[in-house]
Amino acid sequence: MAAPPPLERAEKILGVPLHRTEITLESGEPYDEGASYALSQHFYGKDGELRDAIRNMTRFLAAFARQRQDSQKDAAVLYSLLGNLHYIAGNFNESANCAMRAASLNRSDITYWVELAFSLRALGEFDVFEGILFNFEGIVQLWQQSTAPDLTKEALLGLIKEAKS
């Protein structure tokens, strides 16, 4: 019997019903904060449960990444969910790293860019936050064309600079 889809397994691990759809520039849809909302409602003020959830998701994601290297889009969703958990816990460096990893694994979904922008804002990096939001489409398009394997902070600053020019 085939294993259940990764999002379903994540729902089971976290105990929260989740819904994720890929949001692209072309779809004309805004960032869907549904998963972030559900996770906030479930874990806000429950620090112990949140710590356990982060630990369990991290383990699941590590195993998934090892076993399913062919499924980058699913891995991106899982990184994004882990990033959401870190964001709720106030671990903003970790949530930014998860968003960058997700954007590296799936360059079409704009969700990860919004998550990255707000993680950086939470770190007090207001200029970078505005750099992303004011050049959103340009940055996403440039990243889609980029040959760099991973989105890093340095690469992000380069994208913002290029999108502005």
Add this chain to the structure above:
Amino acid sequence: MENHATLVKDYVPRSFGKEYWNVKGPPQYPMFAAVALGLKPVMDDWVDVQDCQRLADACAAYGLVMAPDIVFAPAEGSKEGIIGGRNITTTYSRGEKFTGQNTEGQVHVLIARDKQAASDARKWAWYPLVINGRSTNKPFVDHLRYGKCLGYPPCCVNFFRTYNNWHLFSNPFETLKNTAFENGNAIGSHYCNNFLMDKGYSYIHHLPCSYRCKASTALAQELEKKLDTLEPAFIQTANRLLRKPLLVFGEQHFAIFDGELQKTAGGASISYRACQYFRNPSRPEEDIAFFDEIQAGDALVMNDSHILIKDGTTTIRKAERKKEWFLIDFD
């Protein structure tokens, strides 16, 4: 007796906070006082781009700092076609970076006793402005963090967490449902009456979890006590206005009456000498069509299904009532 035109007049401070009032007028005068008096950690505000330095100077006069965030610039056209338009109100703004050289719009600012507190609050202070045709909501948890930063009571932050969705809930109506009724007393406490906050008369600037919320009342009483020694005329005016009965239609949308509320088995009524209508500027589509009749009448009866507007013994209008509309009085 008060007439329609003079029911809620702007309060002009005699001394305390006058510098702030001269730039910003009444809307957040009590909150500025609360921050200046060390009772509230941070407040947020909006100021015309041309007046930004004047507001910074007014803050400095009270030992406060002001951190500019982003400019709410006038938006062109309808929200149709905006990505994420469903999440914004009918009247919306375009986001523009604050440069200090902006020529139009209002700067969103954070005001606190020190730079760090203002900067920390700014992290969670994002509003869904439209930038290049796209509106982006902040993560939901930021609303809760922001409420905490602004000094809102945890019970009210938690209440907001449950009922924040204005597509699904009328926040004032949910607050009413969460208010424990005490026989013989008014429904709410004037300390928890936030309806007139945009006219500058409210001791709180958040949506209370109940119109008798103990934590909100404690915050309000502290402000009342301190401000009474500095600006007693404000306290007298606020206490008088905050006790007047209201017909509530929704958030920032209500009518205030110079009159008395009577509760009956089948509903409630108000007999009044004067009234004034306040619309929610962000949701003009919710304006009611029968306020002229309310103004022409002298009594209003609300039952489960209708509002009857009377002039003497004559019913001059029978309007269908939405379930979330309610009458409320305060002591």
